[in-house]
Amino acid sequence: MESDASCAPAYTSDLSEVIDTYQSDYWLYGHTHFPVDVIEGKTRIMSIRPV
Structure with a gap:
């Protein structure tokens, strides 16, 4: 299965500026x-x- 970078924003957010x-x-x-x-x-x- 190939990785589709176009859907990455649906799963991650770059909040490094906020941090x-x-x-x-x-x-x-x-x-x-x-x-x-x-x-x-x-x-x-x-x-x-969760454990």
């Missing part, structure tokens, strides 16, 4: 198929998955 501007301690989000735990500036970005 960089406000520098929250945490940015938490859900519905992922793999764990994410990274630090961007002063913000820890984490995917929240």
Whole structure:
């Protein structure tokens, strides 16, 4: 199956400008198929998955 980049905006959003501007301690989000735990500036970005 080929990847179709034209549908990517339906599944992702580039919010790096918002994160960089406000520098929250945490940015938490859900519905992922793999764990994410990274630090961007002063913000820890984490995917929240059910156990």
